[in-house]
Amino acid sequence: MQLPSYVVVVALLCSLLFVAGVTADIGDVNNLLYNTLKASDSTITAVTTATISSGGTVQWNSAFTTGVGNRALTTTMTTDRCFHMNTMGELFVVLAALQLQQDFAFATTLDDTLNTAYTPSNLTFTNPKNGYNISYKQLMQHTSSILDTSFATFATTSSSTVTSLSTFLSSYFVTVTSGVPALNSAVFSSSQPGLATSYSFARANTALLSFILENVIADKNVGFTSLADYITATFLAPMGMSSTFFLTNASYPGLTTIPSFTGTYPSMATSNNTVSAAYYSGCVIDQMSTVTTLHPAIFADYMGFTTGGDLVRMVKGLFFSTTFSTIVSLMRDIVSISTSVARFSGQSGQGLGLQYFNGDTVCASAKGTSVVSTCTVSNATTIYGYLSNRAYMENGFLCTNTGSTTYGLVCVVTSILHTSSSTRGPANVMAMAAVTYQDLVGNVTVTGVPAATPVPAQVQSDWFGVYCFLGVYLTLLGTYFGTLALQWLFQPAALAMAADSSGAASLGYAARNSPPRDTSMMAD
Incomplete structure (x- = not known):
């Protein structure tokens, strides 16, 4: 039949x-989370998020990659829309330091005191308040006792007034008395360098390490004219991060020509279409204000730009490939830190460029959204990544091993754009990661959203x-x-x-072999 x-x-x-x-269905759950977050924070205007799991498989949550990426141009947020990477440039400086040490051994070990041949004014970097020396590793772990006391005062919105990195660091770290240079004690805490209790996130650590590496590249004949060129060729290009760049006078990935700008750095004024068009093509940040903040410490903050797609390529290149596996293993040199000194709520440790987080706090961020009521991530779970934030943007990635043979290592990469400037932490990025992990391991319990928030039509019962x-x-x-x-x-x-097992032939057989019909009554 x-x-x-x-x-x-x-x-x-x-x-x-x-x-x-x-x-x-990661996209459905994260779309629900997006609507929930918007209900509690109306300044959220655009989000991109992707999940990378075992083998480097990427799942873009297309329904969730939404919102307006450029308010003035009303352009849609996409995975290729660029935005500030905030302090994430630190990752590339740390990667460069580890690779250069491996290839050229500019120090005996990373625990060595900074070589005076590479420091500002060739000074010995000893904390002037307690006499303890400062090492390369301490700069990368932010346990150097160096502070960001006046880091922001060197930021400017005028391209013609941005100083060089060398001039900035000399002004920041060095004081001169009777012609004799010495370290400026105002930018050091009284903590002993290297201790967990000395942890204090400072962009000045990254700035100083950048300067040292610039000198290492020149001293060791590495083959590049600048740290920016080295990072581009060694990391950005192999990872396919062609839309990531730093505002320098060095070469830029993804661009065939370098625009001619006035001064040391290009102005970001919206009227300066030459620079804006060549570099940004409608970047998120170029319409947030008439100008952007410029700073001589280009890798430490302000000056780096990337995209959601490039952040995914970076995470894949670092954690789902063997290309950089040796130096990535070195990044896991962790110092435990207390919540009282942590950069972010829930941060429990600091590696070399990597941050480690408290699982309970990550879960609490997710449960606080009312999207999920259960969460398997705990303090026993190793969660690492890098989170950063500035006035209009919070972004980063978090990784953990799900314990699932299907998914294995899972990393969630998220960027969230806000329409107004305010100090904000990474709770939204944490929530995104925790909800995604929970969904992947199959135990997600969607508890609904506030009444004011519409539930997306595609969200249905499992x-x-x-x-x-x-x-x-x-x-x-x-x-x-x-x-x-x-x-x-x-x-x-x-x-x-006919349905008999003898098939169609049985019907013919019955007709041929039936007895003759009695027709005697038919004659009457």
């Missing part, structure tokens, strides 16, 4: 719904596909057996005989 074609079509469709219903699948197949079984019963009751005897 052949089933009606429409029944087959319905069965196939519901089979697909079954698969969709029992498979974790059992919907199961119900549809069982219902259709039970219907098919009923139809099949019901049809057999009707055939048995109503088909003619000859046809019944």
Whole structure:
């Protein structure tokens, strides 16, 4: 018996719904989270997020990559829309330091005191308040006792007034008395360098390390004219990060020509279309204010730009590839830090460029959104990544091992754009990561959203596909057996005989071998 074609079509469709219903739908859950976050923070205007799991498989949550990426131009936020990377340039400086040490051994070990051949004014970097020396590793772990006391005062909005990195560091770290240079004690705490209690995130650490590496590159004949060129060729290009750049006079990935700008750095004024068009093509930040902040410490803050797509490429290149596995393993040199000195709430440790986080805090961020009521991430879970924030942008990535043979290591990369300037932490990025982890391991419990927030139409019960699948197949079984019963009751005897195992020939045999009919009564 052949089933009606429409029944087959319905069965196939519901089979697909079954698969969709029992498979974790990251996009749906994160879209729900996006709407929930917007309900509690109306300044959120755009988000990009992606999940990278075992083998480097990337799932862009396309329904969630939404919002306006450029308010003045009303352009849609996309994975290729660039924005400030905030302090994430630190990662590339640390990577460069580890690679240069491995290839050229500019120090015996990274625990060595900074080489005076590479420091501002060739000074020995000893904390002037307690006499303890400062090492390369302490700069990368932010336990050097160096502070950001006046770092922001060197920022400017005029391209013609930006000083060089060398001039900035000399002004920041060095005081001169009677012609004798010495370290400026005002930019040091009284803490002993290297201790967990001495942790204090400072962009000045990255600025100083950048300066040292510039000198290492020149001293060791590395083959590059600047740290920016070295980072571009060694990391950005191999990772495919062609839309990531730093505002310097060095070469830029992804650009065939370098615009001619006035002064040391290009102005970001919206009227300066030459620079804006060449570098940004509608970047998120170029319409947030008439100008952007410029700073001589280009890798430490302000001056780096990237995209959601490039952040994914970076995470894949670092943690889902063997290309940089040796130096990535060195980044896991962790110092535990207390919540009282942590840069972010929930940060429990600091590696070389990497941050480590408290699982309970990450879970609390997710539960605080009311999107999930359960969370398997705990303090026993190792969570690492890099989070950063500035007035209009919070972004970063978090990684953990799900313990699942299907997903293994999972990293969630998120960027969230706000329409107004204010100090904000990374709780939203933490929530995104925790909700995604929970969804992947199959234990997500969607508890709904505030009444004021519409639930996206595509969000449905995880059992919907199961119900549809069982219902259709039970219907098919009923139809099949019901049809057999009707055939048995109503088909003619000859046809019944035809159903015999002897096939169509039995019908002819019965007709030929039946006794002659009695026609005597027909004559009457």
